[in-house]
Amino acid sequence: xxxxxxxxxxxxxxxxxxxxxxxxNGAKAGKGxxxxxxxxxxxxxxxxxxxxxxxxxxVSFVAYRGEAIGLIGSNxxxxxxxxxxxxGLLPAEKGxxxxxxxxxxxxxxxxxxxxxTGERNVILGxxxxxxxREQIKERYEEIVEFSGINEKGDxxxxxxxxxxxxxxxxxxxxxxxxxxxxVLMIDEALATGDRKFQKRSEERIRELRTExxxxxLVSHNNKSIRDTCNRVLWLERGxxxxxxxxxxVLKEYEKFTGK
Amino acid sequence: xxxxTHDGSVAVSAPVPPDEGLTAARLAxxxxxxxxxxxxxxxxxxxxxxxxxxxxxAFSRAKLTAQYSQAKLGQLWQVVTPLLNAAVYFFIFGVILxxxxxxxxxxxxxxxxxxxxxxxxxxxxxxxxxxxxxxNLGLVRALHFPRASLPVSFALQQLxxxxxxxxxxxxxxxxxxxYPDLSWALIVPVLVLQFAFNTGLALIMARAxxxxxxxAQLMPFVMRTWMYASGxxxxxxxxxxxxxxxxxSVLQWNPAAIYMDLxxxxxxxxxxxxxxxxxxxAAAGGWALLVAVGGFVYFWKAxxxxxxx
Numbered sequence: 302x303x304x305x306x307x308x309x310x311x312x313x314x315x316x317x318x319x320x321x322x323x324x325x326n327g328a329k330a331g332k333g334x335x336x337x338x339x340x341x342x343x344x345x346x347x348x349x350x351x352x353x354x355x356x357x358x359x360v361s362f363v364a365y366r367g368e369a370i371g372l373i374g375s376n377x378x379x380x381x382x383x384x385x386x387x388x389g390l391l392p393a394e395k396g397x398x399x400x401x402x403x404x405x406x407x408x409x410x411x412x413x414x415x416x417x418t419g420e421r422n423v424i425l426g427x428x429x430x431x432x433x434r435e436q437i438k439e440r441y442e443e444i445v446e447f448s449g450i451n452e453k454g455d456x457x458x459x460x461x462x463x464x465x466x467x468x469x470x471x472x473x474x475x476x477x478x479x480x481x482x483x484v485l486m487i488d489e490a491l492a493t494g495d496r497k498f499q500k501r502s503e504e505r506i507r508e509l510r511t512e513x514x515x516x517x518l519v520s521h522n523n524k525s526i527r528d529t530c531n532r533v534l535w536l537e538r539g540x541x542x543x544x545x546x547x548x549x550v551l552k553e554y555e556k557f558t559g560k
Numbered sequence: 561x562x563x564x565t566h567d568g569s570v571a572v573s574a575p576v577p578p579d580e581g582l583t584a585a586r587l588a589x590x591x592x593x594x595x596x597x598x599x600x601x602x603x604x605x606x607x608x609x610x611x612x613x614x615x616x617x618a619f620s621r622a623k624l625t626a627q628y629s630q631a632k633l634g635q636l637w638q639v640v641t642p643l644l645n646a647a648v649y650f651f652i653f654g655v656i657l658x659x660x661x662x663x664x665x666x667x668x669x670x671x672x673x674x675x676x677x678x679x680x681x682x683x684x685x686x687x688x689x690x691x692x693x694x695x696n697l698g699l700v701r702a703l704h705f706p707r708a709s710l711p712v713s714f715a716l717q718q719l720x721x722x723x724x725x726x727x728x729x730x731x732x733x734x735x736x737x738x739y740p741d742l743s744w745a746l747i748v749p750v751l752v753l754q755f756a757f758n759t760g761l762a763l764i765m766a767r768a769x770x771x772x773x774x775x776a777q778l779m780p781f782v783m784r785t786w787m788y789a790s791g792x793x794x795x796x797x798x799x800x801x802x803x804x805x806x807x808x809s810v811l812q813w814n815p816a817a818i819y820m821d822l823x824x825x826x827x828x829x830x831x832x833x834x835x836x837x838x839x840x841x842a843a844a845g846g847w848a849l850l851v852a853v854g855g856f857v858y859f860w861k862a863x864x865x866x867x868x869x
Binding site for chain 2: 314425
């Protein structure tokens with residue numbers, strides 16, 4: 302009977318005993334000289350010269366529609382890796398991730414080119430995210446205005462390498478945030494820029510959240526997790542240490558970090 | 561998965577799901593979830609790639625623009641680089657080694673320049689292909705798109721580069737007495753076939769290069785050997801006259817030599833069909849089809865693995 306008190310909860314992301322292993326070429330301990338490399342090749346053994354980094358170790362959880370899930374944990378605990386695996390961008394070593402539709406990572410940095418004008422980067426970034434030309438045309442003005450690039454003059458027609466780092470970050474965020482997503486994942490480091498822009502981008506993230514089915518947020522800022530998330534996953538050394546309502550997990554986490 | 565793994569996951573997850581007791585796989589099935597990052601079917605993959613055609617084109621154009629944007633002469637280098645190459649080869653092979661045997665200078669210079677331009681097209685497609693995935697891991701790990709977009713886009717960039725330098729090629733041929741005529745229309749099918757061949761090759765190299773980035777160091781030597789063996793700066797049948805006949809046949813039937821010869825046949829008046837091997841169009845089409853389709857399938861087979869480590 303108790304089950305009837307639940308509203309129907311529709312899972313959007315299921316992670317089942319997920320393991321992620323990175324392989325790094327040429328990072329094996331040893332001298333970096335050519336002879337050392339040669340002796341590594343000659344030495345027998347499994348995968349010579351390749352070092353494995355076990356970033357996520359057997360994580361399982363189910364995320365439901367309408368949830369906003371915070372991912373916390375110290376640096377290098379596997380938060381961003383987990384996000385990429387959910388998005389299907391990093392292949393799983395073992396285990397599986399099931400998703401509803403195509404989750405997308407909020408970020409477009411890698412597709413942009415510093416030598417191109419801001420204008421062309423808006424188009425290129427939009428296309429890279431899978432928007433159609435018409436959608437980009439429709440949103441172009443909005444993106445440029447949101448970024449505030451043109452407040453100081455006609456910067457959008459200049460190559461991105463001439464931008465200050467703050468301006469470039471603002472344009473990148475504006476392009477990334479222009480698309481609607483079913484399952485949205487945000488690495489909070491994205492929201493950079495001056496105070497005024499930070500406020501604007503926080504607002505945009507909240508907007509995206511209401512449009513998206515499920516939101517994942519990686520952040521080191523406990524306040525913004527408390528403000529936006531109703532559930533928190535705490536990762537430590539690639540393992541899921543705790544999973545529960547925001548207040549409970551954050552209390553334990555703050556005890557752990559000694560705040 | 562088994563019941564035990566599911567129980568293990570329940571122990572850490574605080575909210576009790578109403579679908580308690582279902583394994584992850586069953587739960588996923590019930591709500592129609594699919595495995596994230598799974599490889600689509602070949603037909604679906606082609607459709608996805610077609611949907612991304614605007615991105616592929618925009619990316620190739622962007623790369624082309626960005627390539628020389630720091631240089632003072634800018635896009636001019638697109639044309640100047642192969643011309644300088646041709647000049648060096650002319651000096652070494654034409655003047656010093658006299659590799660122009662059997663050809664008048666009016667034929668040899670356009671012959672050499674055409675060869676250099678056409679071979680550079682294949683060469684740079686291969687080199688760009690090797691680094692298409694391994695050099696763009698950031699992009700592969702951040703965004704979703706059929707990964708074949710990258711090698712295809714790089715091959716397309718090389719095609720645009722060749723088209724731009726074609727104007728210079730026309731000028732050179734015209735300067736040595738071969739004027740535009742009906743046979744110049746053959747340029748179009750030759751370019752289409754060579755582009756298909758190059759794209760297939762770029763796809764193959766992209767998969768190989770993503771697994772073994774060392775290929776980027778090795779390929780320049782392979783490509784140089786291929787260039788010298790394909791008769792870029794000499795006529796194969798004339799230079800190999802006193803060697804066994806099969807050698808000349810093998811060299812002449814290699815795809816790079818075939819596309820070069822067809823382009824020369826189209827452009828140069830003094831370069832007649834007697835210089836072409838038998839069934840040359842069938843060979844050109846066969847190579848293009850084989851490598852394009854084979855390369856595409858080979859690349860698709862590893863689609864879900866690009867981006868790992």
